[in-house]
Amino acid sequence: MTTTIIDCEVRTTREINLALREAALEQTPVVLRNPDCRHNLAVGVTTPLSVQIDGHVGYYCGGLCDGVDIRVTGDAGWGLAENLMGGRIAITGSAGSAAGATMRGGTVIVGGDAGARCGIAMKGGALIIGGSVGVLSAFMMQKGVLIICGDAGEGLGDSLYEGKIYVRGKIDSLGSDAVIVEQTAEDAAMLESALADAGIHAAASEFQKIVSGKKLYNFSTKEKEIWKTAL
Amino acid sequence: MCGIAGILYRTPKAYYQPVGHTLLAMATCLQHRGSDSAGIAVYAKAERQAWLQVSWPAGAALPEPREILAAGGGLLSQLQPETGGFRAVVSAMEPDAVGALTAGLEQQFPGATAIAFGKSLCIHKTVGLAEKLGEDAEDMTGTHGIAHLRLATESRIDPAHAQPFWGRPYPDIAVTHNGHITNYYKLRKRMEARGFSFASQNDSEIIGMVIGEKLAAGMGLEDALYETREVLDGSFSFLVATTDGIGVLRDPIATKPLLYVETDDMVALASEHQALHRVMGNGAKVREIVAREVRVWSRA
């Protein structure tokens, strides 16, 4: 199979994304060179496409995609893989704020750290962070799995509805209604397979599991403590 | 609501690093974050005397130097016209005297704004794109400096509202801020009651003044930043520069980005990655200033 090589340095973002769409039609894998932290690379690709990006990317890389396989050797800016529907987006470096925001399916892997609000409002899929995450990660998470191999910043899982968070390191603080529960055998099996897929060496038993306490599901004057700041 | 950047050279006794050139290269990478105005503050080797920089309203001719010197009440000398205004030596360093001097000048020459003061600080600002800062800014050398690209939110677009802001009336303090200080109004009223005069309606201006007051009281920059964190409300990632180096602070919920690269020789800071890679190379390890974080780097 031939590979399309695109040098970002001499192309506009518009041209790069159009070339990616064409490659998706032809099912040709693409390599992007010299991305130079450009914003909005490989966004809105909703047909299967393999993209290798050699270098750092800016905001919203792989945003609004479905069925893609994007690999970035480098760092990413804000909103990596936001609203991903399916497929796999993996970066070797660190991600800015809101990595995997509102993603609804697929797998996102960040080799390094992720910034604030990682996995915010996740609605599905798996988001795996090799390093640590910033404040307010998994805020209002709705579904899906967030795996954090390092530490978590303040307010982890605040107001989460559903979904599961696994943290290997230290948690600065849990958010409203986020509670630590025992891992099940099912969790361990899932974790081991997800970590193996991400190429991360860690044992499932090292992770704490956090889920919703469900006390914020419906307003209750009997739960004054939890509701005093939640509304 | 903006782009910010900073550079600090830590090589001992190297006072002639291409700070202006580096900051403009970074500013070019951040231009998309704000094109209403741009500016850089550069710290050179300290001179024997302190200089005051005053920006003059666009289109208005400078009066005779002696008229300005007379308005300085004996504190001003060696007046030199420069692009967009003038600079002059001030024979006082005390905040009260400097505050009275700048307020007096601004009152006598409406539209004139004191934009910088100190023995090492020099600020260049312009309305529009960073490229308009021109060769004067590009050629500035020194040990460190900070830059700003402004997307104006609530206050006017003119040189007086452009950043970096001098932390008036204190010498050699400059700030470049991304965000909005939501308790600015009350803070400003209280500072005005204590005699501070403001050059603009831009909320960012107050940050350097808050910090300056703490430094003048004998506090170190790091402690001053921890205290400032408790004083300011709203969204902020900012850089504050003094003669000694650069400090940073990010708000508790990390609303505005701030990244940095640190090596033995240099520290570079910026709102977005590309500005850092442009000056530190693609292999540079970029880190994030996290929520609530205070960090200070000193020059050698």
Added chain:
Amino acid sequence: MPIDDATPSHVWDPAAIHDIQEKARLGRYRIRAFSTARRLPSLEDLTFLPAGLTRVALEGYRETCSTKVTLGTRFASKPLELETPITISGMSYGALSRNAKEALGLAATRVGTSTCTGDGGMHPTDREYSKTLVYQCLPSRYGFNPHDLKRADAIEIVVGQGAKPGTGGLLLGQKVSPEIAAMRDLPNGVDQRSPCRHPDWMGPEDLAIKIEELREATNWEKPIYVKLGAARVYEDVKLAAKAGADCVMVDGMEGGTAASPDVLLDHTGVPTLAAICEAVRALEDLDLVGEVQLIVAGGIKSGVDAAKAIALGADAVAIGTAAIIALNCNAPLYLDDYIALGTMAGACHHCHTGRCPVGVATQDPELMARLPVEEAAERAENFLRAMTLELQMMARACGKSYVKNLDRDDLRALTLESALMTGLPLAGMRHPLTMASVGGH
């Protein structure tokens, strides 16, 4: 001031007493729907100056007066071509019943205007029934996905809504039915509290990048709107335009909602009348009038309101509450059910309960069945046509063969407040009021 035993206090009036006791019972702020109940300076306070001897009026029926409008001409390769500048604003499937959404879609399609998904995603019948569909991108991103994005005709990034700027949405558990919950990826029956900020952008500099992302994802074809709750309108409109919006929608404080803390409805934002003028000034100062289209919403009740908004500088208006009233909201039917809610037809503001007596704002299948889609669609269509006729009539009376040519010079203010808010001359005066003319500084 002496009062007798039965006279309520003006300070602690019955409403204030009830309010305190309700909060003492609830332990939280009160929630209601509809919109602010305040009396506000409004478009009602303006009047048109039709043609007399100086200008020539146009005849109805025979002499054309175009109501067509094109939205999204700045950057989008496929702008929206609408037959009337009266559009339907974003109301979610969740807040409204499926029948209500379908009826609005049909009505809008029949009169050649757009409708909007609202918060909660695009239901298949939204797309099927609406020829021109605006897809909202909200902080919650409920149901948001790139496939629907690509099927939409325009994208509306919602920064805020007029009823409650600066805060997120609410959908109480009684309306979070299994279908609604599934569309939004929520557990059944939860009190849904939407975030107030977008998850992946924070300020205007990020918004510019976000807009580019949406454009790249949709091939630069679709108009991108930014919807603002009217507060710091002048600054916000400027920033939305600078961030690259094709259209800016400003929703005044009279804007509706299906559930909101009541204090937000009554104590936040600025009236639509003031908001229009500030928005127009912002676009004028950026020299973007005509390039960035302005859509105005918030308490628009009639074609004459639409005409006034256009004369003040709007390119189009959006109606929400008026549209659902046309469907049957507050109609004098099923009177016992209004009483059961503690209200009556004509005063009902109980959308948040999910017990809408007329099947408009409910997810209860029995109540929903009270709103047959076809009949409701016809009422909404009739109302949109009537509004458009009123709009045309005003334009013709002012001698304009295009409603878009209505302008400020066709208007006078009837009250001091509206004169000062709009800068229009008071009726009978030739020049706008200045502070000097009212004796101020």
